[in-house]
Amino acid sequence: MILSLIIAYVLFKILEVVLPPWNFPRNIPTIPFYVSFLSSFGKYDQIDIFNLYLREKLEKYGAVKIYFASRWNILVSRPELLVEIFKNDGVFAKSGNHIKIPGSVLATYTGDNIISSTGSTWLNYRSVLKNSIQFPNLDPLTKNTAKVLNMLPDGEITDTLQRYSLQNIGDCIMGVDFEALENTNMHNQIKYIKRQIFKPFFMNFPSIEKLPIPSRLKAKKEVENFRFWFGQKIKEHTQIGAASELVQALENGVLTNKQFLDNSIITMVAGHENPLLLMQSLLFVLGSDSNLQEKCRSTPKFLDFVIYETLRMYPPLNQIINRCTTRSVQLGGEIQIPQGVYVGYMNLATGRDKNVWKDPDCFKPERWSVIDYTKAKRDAHLPAFHGRKRACLGEKYALFECKTLVHAILGKYNFELLNKIKFTPSGPISPIGMKFKFRKIEEI
Ligand code: HEM
Structure with missing residues (x-):
């Protein structure tokens, strides 16, 4: 009897x-469960997985299970559906990892x-952080960029760029010197933490981490x-900046100690990891095509187009599933989603x-000479920074930082990608x- 119960439980x-659960919408396709593993x-990298298993269904239906x-x-890619989700944040309410x-x-x-x-x-956190993120001190970028130009080695560059990005978020937004270009202490700690978090098995089954598994503890x-x-x-x-705002909010009782730490960490993580992803993709596209480099040198506006096109084809944050329906809702007038279902978007698919x-x-930066970038964001044709009420607060800073770096590299170097590469698997x-x-350049 007990054995049958155990078997029934395991089968369940x-x-x-x-x-998928029986009450999920039937009029959108299901991606086979094994695709996630x-x-x-x-x-395969995630662009291969997208092309093989998701693309056709998302193009046809705009949403999948x-x-x-x-x-x-439920993962959504069609712009009209995304706008509905982004506008309706009372129904598609943010519900991040701490709840999920x-x-x-x-x-x-x-x-x-x-x-x-x-x-x-959210309004409380935003009142603390908004100003320092949206109005950063951009002066330190000049000296940090000059420093990193001399550090670019002939070889693997991710670590160097990560240290640059970390130094910038500290100097420009947080008002703290992380000494990331001086030494590798903080950079190595963050790399170690990331290795602990991004274990493929636990990323797929994070709820198992609730169990007292020694390695996870x-x-x-x-x-x-x-x-x-x-x-x-x-x-x-x-200096003044997000750190001083956060400390003040802690001292005034606006934030608890946990909220202070949570928001300090996310500002540092989003503030340096996300631009780092874009910097890498930009160097990938430019390093693969010397003509593109030349065009950026001769026409400054062209670099903006290259950045927008890179965001379209290689959006730094691809799959964002952090909203949960607060009530049953019909998306796009026909996709019936029950209450309590996680809904997300896939930037790569859009x-x-x-x-x-x-x-x-096709990587065609020229297309942006006739496309309005702001409108593309608002219409959710390019949701790489979200683009509506919960849009990224760091967008302007990130674009300026990435452009400053690439512009400086192009001014000093011709560069070439030496190896065939894949993208991150997930x-x-x-x-x-x-x-x-x-x-x-002067040596050529
Ligand atoms: C290329 C770089 C970046 C990309 C692609 C990016 C992308 C995004 C996206 C897609 C969202 C919306 C997330 C969602 O729908 O849940 C977001 C939100 C946010 N990002 Fe960024 N981000 C970048 C850089 C930054 C930087 C440098 C900061 C600075 C700390 C930052 C701070 C934020 C904040 C605070 C929010 C939440 C806004 C709110 O909900 O009020 N991001 N970002």
């Missing part, structure tokens, strides 16, 4: 993974923060230690949709393992 649990096997992070979700996967290493790291929260909590402890160390660093701020973009797989999109040859 397997079915929960294999099939393909990234663990290393054969997909298994991800221990649950079935509580007890996971990732939720322990980033907690409840300005990106993942909703309602009055250790990872959470290490994350906690880093958060404590980082909180101290924030309290040592020397950017490569042939119903939205002509020749979607999560944020960026090329991996790029190797470059940089040649000083």
Whole structure:
């Protein structure tokens, strides 16, 4: 009897993974559950997986059912549906990792923060951080960029760019010197934490991390230690900026200690990891085509077009599933979604949709000479920075930072991508393992 109950329970649990819940909409397709695990096997990157398993269905229906992070979700790509979701944030309410996967290493790291929260909590976090993120001090970029230009080695560059990006977010937005270009201390700590978080098996089944598994308990402890160390660093701020706003809010009781740490961490993480992804993709497209480099040198506006086109084809944040329906709702007048279902968007699918973009797989920066970038964001044709009420606060800063770096590199070097590369298998999109040859322009 007990054995039959156990078998029935196990079968039920397997079915929960294999099939979407009965009350999910029937008029959109289901992506086979195993697609979510393909990234663990290393054969395909996420652009391959998208082309093989998601593209056709998303182009035809604009939305699909997909298994991800221990649950079935609805993933949307059609711009009209996205606008409806983005405008209706009371129904499609933010519900980040701290609610979706509580007890996971990732939720322990980033907690409840300005990106993942909703309602009055979000307004509170926003009142603390908005000004420092939207109006950064851009002066330090000049010296940091000059420094990094001399550090660019002939070889793997991710670590160098990550240190640059970390130094910038500290100097320009947070008002703290992370000394990331001086030494590798903080950079190495963050790399270590990221390795603990992005374990493919636990990314697919994060709810297992709630169990007392020794390796996961250790990872959470290490994350906690880093958060404590980082909180101290924030309290040592020397300039005005997000750190001083956060410390003041903590002292005035506007934020609890946990909220202070959660928001300090997310500002540092979003503020340097996301631009880093874009920097890498930009160097990938430019390093693959010397004519493109030449055009950017001779026509400054062209670099803007290259950046927009890179955001379309290689959106740094691809799949964002962090909204949960607060009531049953009909999306686009026909997709009936029950209450309590996670709904997300897939930037890669929208950017490569042939119903939205002509020749979607061709890298054509020229197309932006007749497309209004702001309108493309508002209409959700290009949701790389979201683009509506919950739009990215750091967009202007990130674009300026990436442009400053690329412009400086183009002024000093001709560079060439030496190897054939793949993109990340899941999560944020960026090329991996790029190797470059940089040649000083006056030496050529
Ligand atoms: C290329 C770089 C970046 C990209 C592609 C990017 C993308 C995004 C996206 C797609 C969202 C919406 C997330 C959602 O729908 O849940 C977002 C929100 C946000 N981003 Fe960025 N981001 C970038 C850089 C930055 C930087 C440098 C900061 C600075 C700290 C930042 C801070 C934020 C904040 C605070 C929000 C939440 C806004 C709100 O909900 O009020 N981002 N970002």
